[in-house]
Amino acid sequence: MATSTLFDLHGKDAIVTGAGSGLGRAIAEGLAAHGARVLVTDLNEQGAKETADRIQHSGGTATPLRVDITVESDVEQMVEQAMAMFGKIDIAFNVPGINIRKPVLEMEPEEYQRIFDVNLHGIFRCARTVGRVMVAQRAGSMVNVSSVMGSVVVPKNVPYCVSKGGVTQLTRGLAVEWAPYNVRVNALAPGYMRTPLIRQVLEDPSWLADLERRTPMGRLGNPEEIIGPAVFLASDASSYVTGTILFVDGGWTAW
């Protein structure tokens, strides 16, 4: 393996869910910029289309598809489409996540159920459906997006933290089950990154200042800062890395 091409993704085919916004969009663009062909999927069809357009305008290869990861048939069709287009799936990023910030005792059952449906059951569904293909082909790199909140907690975010703890453990479990089949499974665990998911925080100057003070690097992350870690985990540069939770958090969890 040539060390100069460790991060090269030419000839690799990828699925990114939740790629219509924020970190998923940055990941899809980053994979494409390194040479991968990307199936860009999101619940928000317009968002997926915009991401695919941005990739194509930069000279990359991308196809948009509307996929709701809470719907089994959507996820199955996504994998069928990837196989019809590519004939294989080398890389899969399972990204979508939602949050509703309020104390547990004020939360409606439909609210915490929705968080678990997307953040945990949706990611599980994507992982299992894509994993079937990767295990059969005896190759693949899967990356789930967890969070620092999979390891530490923040008040008024409890169902989100529980769901992300589940994604972290799911990642480790799948890594161990699928390692014999040459399928690697890792997670990215971002800290606070400037995306629409944390609009509530970004629009509240005192909340934002608190978070900046709490972060050793003294600032929130920008979405593009997920690209390097994502390409590392997707590529041969991480060929002996599996079951790892890679924090991208400006030092948050080291504090």
Ligand SMILES: NC(=O)c1ccc[n+]([C@@H]2O[C@H](COP(=O)([O-])OP(=O)(O)OC[C@H]3O[C@@H](n4cnc5c(N)ncnc54)[C@H](O)[C@@H]3O)[C@@H](O)[C@H]2O)c1
């Ligand atoms: N931004 C942060 O500070 C931060 C920190 C830690 C972890 N994360 C995680 O990163 C991931 C991406 O978040 P983001 O910040 O880019 O948020 P975002 O809101 O910008 O993007 C999330 C995307 O997921 C899509 N989505 C939501 N439900 C879906 C569903 N059922 N099926 C398919 N797509 C769906 C949305 O349409 C949206 O395009 C999430 O898992 C989130 O929990 C984000």
